[in-house]
Amino acid sequence: MGKEAKSIEVLGNLLKCQVCGHDQFWHRETLMNTAGASFLGFDWANKAADNYVCDQCGYVHWFLSK
Incomplete structure (x- = not known):
């Protein structure tokens, strides 16, 4: 896709894909x-x-800010 993939942290937790765990x-x-x-x-x-x-x-x- 031409974009750099990286680790993401959400509310202090490392995001893991809900489908494949990546x-x-x-x-x-x-x-x-x-x-x-x-x-x-x-x-x-x-x-x-x-x-x-x-x-x-x-x-x-998807994440929507409050």
């Missing part, structure tokens, strides 16, 4: 689109979630 991930950010904001053209105002993609199997772990 511990190397690459990061991406995804907007959490809502129908109302999209309809009005305000997609930019939606919250973003952090995604950590397993470098071995591709499973995506």
